[in-house]
Amino acid sequence: MLTKLFKSSKTTSQTFNVLYLIFLLGGALHALKTFHSYMDIYEKVILFGSVGFFSWLGWSWSHFKKITILVFIISLFSIQLYKGVLINNEQVFLLKYLIASQPAIMWMNVFFVLSLLLYWIGLLTKNNFLDDIASSFTSVATLFGFIGLLVRWYESYLIGLDVGHIPISNLYEVFILFCLITSLLYLFYEEKLNTKKLGAFVLIIINAAVGFILWYTFDRQADGVQPLVPALQSYWMKIHVPANFIGYGSFSLAAMVSVAYLLSGKKILTSYLPKPAVLDDLIYKSIAIGFIFFTIATILGAIWAAEAWGGYWSWDPKETWALIVWLNYAAWLHYRIVKGLRGSILAWWALIGLIITTFAFLGVNMFLSGLHSYGEL
């Protein structure tokens, strides 16, 4: 009986997988049919490449499938409400307060802040129910964030056909991307390791980014869509930037889990947290993912640089710091894999790695000048 139930759930999940693929393919084909005259061959490849990537992610992680479907449906609904007129984002009730780009991003911020609080209360009171709510809030925040970005993409075309571009071109936009990718990575491991205790730590770094987004919005008023400078007008941006942020997100996740690991080792919160061996393994896995994507991102960046600036490597500060980040984690992985080093040294190292990564991400823009001066503070 039990096996039968198991089998039937397996077939439903397979049906679901197929439907998911059809859904994604349908969307991509529709986009191709409608906009093919505006797309070059690379953009078409990226479009169908992302169908592949999203299906693969969805097949290996069911939660992602649900989030993706909801994101696309709600975003399409939101776009319908615009009726092609930008000002509707302040006139249609649902848009203004919920699913226009800026409100959706604000809701993302709100849910991330709430998740942080709930995760901490859940951790300290050992209340699993609160953890569950916190976890779903994190999912909801992610949902809103992606809707915000997708609708922003659409909004940018309403501002001007020549202005429109994928919203990953300035600091405001990539900070949102950072929040979303970090939380997705976290949610994945939350499910896989079957523990919701680490949210309290991971949500700290996400909320730091939320703080930045809010400061950027309210103090600097830098949340507007800006047209792209010529160097950024390339299909490479669509893959270089996300790959980079999967790297940044994973490294941040590793560092935050390292904090938990170190506290646990110092007998603080030890009984509240998963076993050190689990944490240690998670630190390794997220650095490994980060390393792969960071490597790919840097290589893609080099190929792009060869096309835009005339050389695949110019020792521009951003490039050089990317190399430093890469070297740092390469050394980390050598010690972990080859030497079999474990424990608090690696955790401290992962934390230092985050500092180096943050400098490469933000510090370079703030203190050093170079070719990569797109996101100036």
Place this chain on the structure above:
Amino acid sequence: MKSTTFNARKINQLLSSMSFAVSMLVFLGIASIIGTILKQNEPYENYIIKFGQFWFGYFEKIGLYDVYHSIWFLTILLFLVISTTLCISKNTPAILKDFLVFKDSLEEKSLLSFSHHLVIKNKKNVNVSKILNYLKQVKFKIKEKSKENGDILIVAKKGNYQRLGYILTHVGVVVICLGGLLDGNLTFKAQELLGYKKIETLDIPASKVPEVSRLSSDNTSFRANMTLVEGGSDNVAFVRMKDGYLVQDLPFKITLKDFRINHYSTGMPKSFESDLVISDPEFPQSIEKTISVNHPFTYKGIAIYQSDFQDGGTKLDIKLRSLFNSNAPQKIGGQIFEKVKLDKDQITYEFNDFRKFNILHLKEGEKEKPRNVGPSVTYKIRNNSGQAREYLSYQYAMEIDGRSFFITGMRETPQEEFKYLKVPADKKGSIDDFMLFKEALQNEALISAVAKKIANQSMNADKNDTVKESFENSVNKLMTLFAQGGFSSVSENLDRNIPPSEKEKAAQTYLKIIDIASVELYRNRFNFLGKELDQGRIKFIQDSLNAYSDMFFFGSPYYFELTNYEQKEASGLQLTKSPGQFWVYLGSLSLVLGIFSMIYLHERKFWLLIKAKGGVILALSSNRKNIDFESDYKKLTNDIRKIIQ
């Protein structure tokens, strides 16, 4: 002899050790930081200013201005390559052997020595094919071997591409580094060291540059720049190096037909495009091609990029208005990159840059978008002793705080920020009213008349004439003082003549008198006698007084007014030949594949010994024992146990 081989082995051991390789990684990282903190490849004057003549020399010797091409940096890279290569050669044979061979010679004893093994006792009649099927199902590669004593040993392994990952990553790193070296300037460095080549430091036409500073057109790798004026053409490019340059001869000629900048509606640049004609002496037909940022064109292995743009010698019509006398404005013609000498004033105007569009954010922090404020000219005024100030003049008035101003920036050295002179524009958007007002301030007769009038108005009739006269004199003196040096000369006068305790009060009185007198002067000059002035005019007078006062720090006897221009642009091209690019990309591919297989393939080796006498022994091993390994072991043993029972 023996001791040298021993040493060589020791050195080999050190170089191929992982600790050495990792310290090279760390070393490289730290060395790279230096070049990001100190801006690289700046003109040498900047470094002299920054460090002083003394340190400049030392820092130059250690290659601090071009860290990434310095000998010591390349040495670190070389060591990284050597150490990685040695690591590869040391480990590859074992890895390949492991990849190809099934270890089927293991005996019972060695299986029992594995950390993860399981003994199932007294089990007979084991269904071997069922086990084989299961192992196949979980993606193992299998070899079955019957031993002489009737035992059956099943050897299974999977994920052994993981070990190939090791080779792929490390070969990738070496190939990338070598590809990079291929594109570096090592050949030139060697030639320079041997005296075959020399960097040219003089600013002379390319055709005059001697052979020793030229790179021939069959040079295998270079990264050079070339600036073409619209309509111009050239077959040489320049490689900037240290404090000079080299001339790179090209196998073809490039002509710039047109250069265009397209703008967004906000005024931001949207695209830079150059229409090029490439004439190759080997082919009669020339090639026409438009390049833009992100869309280079490659011809004969040389990639041509749109890298920047600059002025190509825009012609300017300029009106110079005297600031310190009432001479009529002087009209001069100028051209960017040219000079105009004013003999009478012993100064030379050097025109450096013209920009048609300037996107400025005038209200900081507020939500207003940056916008285009129109053309600007950058120029220097050099006096006879050779000293120069740099100026930045905008053609049109800009709106600041609801009022219109003509803005001119001035600085004495390139390190400084510009200080701005803000001259109020009149209602017609011209500078005429300010100039008239300025002349009025400098008109002694007019000042005396105004002083008299103020004295009459403000003193009651009953006051005697001497008091009145002395007040009139004071007003006259004060206004003359102001006319001669602005607020600063007034305040100097205060410092000299008034005791500190009364200074503040006196200053307030002075300012008030200047205000009243200026308003009266304005009425006088602009025909408002006896009328009240509106707020706009009062503001204009105040702004004019400030501008007038700042004029004395402006360092130029003239106000520079751009009246007309004829723009000519030049396109900056970058030309690169990079034979290493292919290798770098190939190495990158190998690197990525390698990292993937190293991290995501889990190597597992599994042995299952079915003893003829009964009993089964399982053992699982991996080169990396982590949580995943533990859970794999559990699953495997459980499953096999189920199959056997």
